[in-house]
Structures are given as C-alpha cells and as structure tokens.
Amino acid sequence: MRMDRTESFWDKVHLDPLLLAGTLALLVAGLGILHSASGSNDALVLRQGVHMLIGLAVMVTIAQVPPEALSRVAPALYVAGLLLLLLLFVLGTGRGTRRWFDLGIIRFQPSELMKLAVPLICARLFAAGNLPPTLARIGIACMFIALPALLIAKQPDLGTATLIAAAGAISIFLAGLQVRYIFWSVIGGLLSLVPLWGLLHDYQRQRVLTLLDPEKDPLGAGYHIIQSVIAVGSGGLFGKGWLNGTQSRLEFLPERHTDFIFAVICEEFGFVGAMALIAAYLLVVVRGLQIAAGAQDTFGRLLAATLSLTLFVYVFVNTGMVIGQLPVVGVPLPLVSYGGTSLVTLLAAFGILMSVHTHRKRLSF
DSSP: EEEOOEEEEEEETOHHHHHHHHHHHHHHHHHHHHHHHSSSSSHHHHHHHHHHHHHHHHHHHHTTTTTHHHHHHHHHHHHHHHHHHHHOOOOOOOOOSOOOOOOOSOOHHHHHHHHHHHHHHHHHHHHHSSSOOOOHHHHHHHHHHHHHHHHHHTTTHHHHHHHHHHHHHHHHHTTTTHHHHHHHHHHHOOOOOHHHHHOOHHHHHHHHHHHHHHHTTTTTTTTTHHHHHHHHHHHTOOOTTTTOOHHTTTOSTTTTTTTTTHHHHHHHHHHHHHHHHHHHHHHHHHHHHHHHOOOSSSSHHHHHHHHHHHHHHHHHHHHHHTTTTSOOOOOTTTTTTTTHHHHHHHHHHHHHHHHHHHSOOOEEE
C-alpha cells in the first residue's frame, strides 16, 4: 500500500464540486424567492447577497483547514460560545428577548455559533475513545449539549435550543448508542414532558395548543398557521407564478421572508416547485453523508454525518411548521430565509464537510 499523490483540481482548492453546486443552486434560488417574499425589497435582497458572499468566503476558508486542526480548536470554540451566551444576559438585545449582540454595523447571534461548536466537541469527545461510547462518555456529551441548550432556551429561544439539542442527540446516536440506552432515553424524554410544560413561557405553551386547534384563535395565536396553510394550499400543483403570490404580496402571510418563506415557495411554485426545492436539500444531505462515509477517521465521520443530518432536521422542522404539522418555533429555512448569522453558520458547516472530504489521504494498493 502506498500513498497516491495525484490530486484533482477540486482537491487542491479543497472544495467538493457536488456539494458546492447544490449549495450555490439553493442560494441563487433563495435570492429569487426572497425578492418576491420581501415585496421586491431590493435593499433587503442586497443585504442577503452580502451575507451570502461573506458566508461563501467563510466556507472556502474553513475548507482549507484540516480536520485535525478543527478538532484541536473545538474546546476553545465551545467555551467561547458559552461565554458569549452568558454575556448576552448582560449586553444582549432583541424584541422581548436577549438573543443578539448589536455591534452597530452588524448584529451577531451567538447561539448560531453553538450549532457548530456542539457537533465539533461531541465528535472530538467520541473520537478520543472506543465506540460504542461508555455511559460516562455519553454523560459528558449530554452535559456539553445541555449547557448551551439551557442558556439558549433561557433567552428565550426554544427553537434554536431544540435544534442544538437535536444536533447533539444525532452525534450520540451516530457514535453507537446502545439500544437499551435509546429505550430509556425515550422513556425519560416522555416523562420529562410534564415538568417541561410548566417551565415553558405562556406564549410557548400557546404555540403548542394552537397547533392542535388553530381555529380557536384565528386572529391571534392561530393567525400564522392559518395564513401559512392557506398560502401552501392555494399554490396547487404548479403555483401562481413568481411574484404572483397573493398571500405574501398582499401581506396576509407574516414573517414571509424568514420563518414562513416556504409558504411563499408553495404558493408561487406549487407542489412541483416545493418538491424540487426539497429534492435539492436531500441531494446536499446525501452528499454530506457520502463524505461522512468516505472519511478516514472517527472524528471526520461523526462530524460530517452529524452536520448533514442536522441540515435535514432544520428543513424538516421548518417545512413541518409551515404546513401546520409542527409548532411555530421560529426556525428559518436553511440557505433560503433571510438572515446573516444563520446563513454564514450553515456555509461554515459546508466548509467543514469539504475539509473532511478533501483532506483525506489517498491510498492505492
């Protein structure tokens, strides 16, 4: 066995063409959809374009960093993220929440950083020992997951806290969680629903109750879901056409350029357009899982697979929320919804995937 020094152009620049193509397709589609969803707000679309360019630059930069270096910086990134979350309670801003640092020129949401830090620290933890992990190692991982999730839920931002907890749970599962632990985790999760219900804010409990019966308060708590479902259903098979959506253009649909942008897609491009977008997401997820399968160490495999499946969870939660099958938890549609910090974080995650893929050692026999 010897090392094959032949490298393709894409390996030299540390980019994966398939993942890059899927990402660019979603970004370009997102700008077009955002133009319509925002009521042809060119300034907003331009800002998103700037966010996109910054995110792509971050993606390319991180792709140059070997996975070994990413593993080494994981603890520092995790600690920095926790400190920023704590600092939010003193210096944070937001409408009734403390989720952002307002730096004047930009606004930064530290919870987005934990979407990378948690998978990184969990992959490093599990890669340091044998798999499947011991109960003690699983307990340490749960602590790493619970600390940021609780701090983010306290802001309050239950949606992001749930997604970070889900990312950590995916990492634990992929590490080889034994069946008996899965069983008792499910039982424990179900039993914890009762005390957790009492810890929720009134508006968070209202969101869950509204999901069960949105017609009970059609002009209040149920308004978002009702208008979203109307927009989704009105698109039919092929939609009303770009810029021709009535629910969004006439401003019946709230948060149409962020959390509910998928409803705009369904209204303007119909079932066919929505399925095409979901297919693009699935192709990106599958490519990420292929990269994970081809990784040559435990850290790379766990990290790439976790990030890929977490993207799937984001899409699943947002689309389920928009069609009225999940509570409204404020989760944007990845790469399409307006937002700077979330977009840059996602593209950074894709940079990590490309790093895992292009820094593998080529061997020949």
